[in-house]
Amino acid sequence: MATLEVSGLSKRFGGLQAVDDMAFSVDGGEILGLIGPNGSGKSTTLILTMGITRPDRGTVRLRGRDMSGLPTHAIAKAGMTMVFQHSRPLRRQTVLENIQLALLPDALLQWRIPPRLDQRARDVAHRVGLSHVLRQRPDSLPFADLRRLEIAKALASNPHVLLLDEPFAGLAPRETGEFSELFLAMREAGCAIVLVDHNVKAVAKLVDRIAVMHTGRKIFEGSPAEATGNERVREVYFGKSLDAAQSPRSATQHVTPTRRLLQARIDSVRYGKSQALRDIDLHVDEGEFVSVVGLNGAGKTTLFNSILGFVDYAGDVHFHGQSLRSRKPSANASLGIALCPETRELFSAMSVRENLDMGGHALDTRERARRLEWVYDLFPVLGARAAQSAHTLSGGEQQMLTIGRALMQKPSLLLLDEPTLGLAPLVLEDISDVLTRLQQEGGLTVLLAEQNLTFSLKHSDRIYLLETGSLRWDGPAARFAAEVGEDLL
The missing domain is CATH 3.40.50.300 (P-loop containing nucleotide triphosphate hydrolases)
Structure with a gap:
């Protein structure tokens, strides 16, 4: 049984079939890359999987449990989280406080940070490379550290599945390499990762498998080498010969x-x-x-x-x-x-x-x-x-x-x-x-x-x-x- 199994996922917005019968699976300790031209339905697939938008049909199973129809917070509590392309930290709180808030239990009466959660937040910050900016507020951070903060907030819940939407967008080549090392470490720790990004070369170097989307449908799935050499995939991106x-x-x-x-x-x-x-x-x-x-x-x-x-x-x-x-x-x-x-x-x-x-x-x-x-x-x-x-x-x-x-x-x-x-x-x-x-x-x-x-x-x-x-x-x-x-x- 795969950690995450998606089948038959479909969504129409008015006259646009944004996602059509999409299916994929990913195991713990594996990274699946989801690529495709602009408008192919990649990000929509992630938000449907996370329950942010409800699909017209299809099933999402997390560790064998059907997530269909569950609200996003219930899916997150079950062990799946998503890092969005755009950072949205709490601007008035420090880096440490942002991570601590992500660690708080789902309880209305919990308003103080227990010592064990404080240490857990520091451990997560260290893991993503934020230990040196714990007391800073988000507005003072460079762009790469803002992205690290979003990843830290996601890791705070210790997820089984991590959905990454455009994690390399706006990063310099050196920073892209650093983030790739971070995602590889998360894979080694047993996390199942689905990664969407336009930087096809960075994705191909990082992932175990690639699924390619075009006009809402999956047109190919295989190894990175098979994907980048596939005639149909190259035609979708570049046209014919x-x-x-x-x-x-x-x-x-x-x-x-x-x-x-x-x-x-x-x-x-x-x-x-x-x-x-x-x-x-x-x-x-x-x-x-x-x-x-x-x-x-x-x-x-x-x-x-x-x-x-x-x-x-x-x-x-x-x-x-x-x-x-x-x-x-x-x-x-x-x-x-x-x-x-x-x-x-x-x-x-x-x-x-x-x-x-x-x-x-x-x-x-x-x-x-x-x-x-x-x-x-x-x-x-x-x-x-x-x-x-x-x-x-x-x-x-x-x-x-x-x-x-x-x-x-x-x-x-x-x-x-x-x-x-x-x-x-x-x-x-x-x-x-x-x-x-x-x-x-x-x-x-x-x-x-x-x-x-x-x-x-x-x-x-x-x-x-x-x-x-x-x-x-x-x-x-x-x-x-x-x-x-x-x-x-």
Whole structure:
């Protein structure tokens, strides 16, 4: 009997099947890695397992006992706990007091810390490397110590099963190694661990088995070596064979850059105490199609948000030689930068035509009408759906509308953030054809953030590879497959 057995786990949110018939098991003294592209259902699987959200169907057994329908606190009392991606300590209490509170028994009349619990809290703090900050409050801690505090609070209950959601997010490579050693020690002590993280390489080095999810379903389970070498897993992350991908102008009509359009030198981007980007030096010349590729969580969206001014950063970004620092996103957009966000951000209650008109609101009436006809020519389905509300469109049609709305701005630089996410192959081909046409017609510069390498390489002149917030490689797309392509998972 496995320590934790999950079977048939399913959950639908409205029209989205977030988790579909998910099953896995993990024994004491074993680490199971749960990986998959963004939106595959990994974190939802953890919160369903922990009872934070009730599944539509499925069973969760902890040491043979059925946890189905039990509240989260009862599941925790039975021996399962979860460490969330975001730290939420009690800010007014010290590190020691936070751990002591996690040790208190479930009793209303218990308000003093017995000596044995105080020593237990100190032992847990020592185990995770917090002995030197016991009297400090959370706000004074570095990011890695905040993560250690969350793990200490989880370990205080001496769980049989530990669920870890993105434990490596925001950590430097050295800190990732230290946390890996901590999790290995917990495994040696007999704990069963389920670990979700975007850092596939760190996961593969740490876990005993890997389960891979895609669109809510488990598509593979096996050893780390089997997972990273599996053709289906690589296709889910990167698309089809990299060798088959070739830019339509790579052989005969490769762009000759005219002048520097965008220069981004970003020393650091932080979300609170977590560092999302570091030492970024990226440029795009007029007429180029440049891709920033990397796994989810690498920092691609943060890079785009920095360029437009949605997040604070150390460094500077220049567009047409003009600094964008300290400018509002709307002011940067007015210079000729258009963003197609990963989340699309359409006006759902407005029609297709109204969404497109919003994109071209700065144009005069005649120019907006010409631009609209051009977008309808690129995406005929938008013309046919012009009167429909945006929320009634399919996912692929919504992505087309997102791109069309951005093109209505007449941008000189188009930022495309994960445009292939969740698209059916036929829709992806339609969007690829549109990008090929835009490249052939000229006049538009594109910076693409994408996980699907096949899609990126098909269109790109140059590639930047982003890993855990840092640029690892850059160069012509023609060299990417030979130099990097087999060393990403």
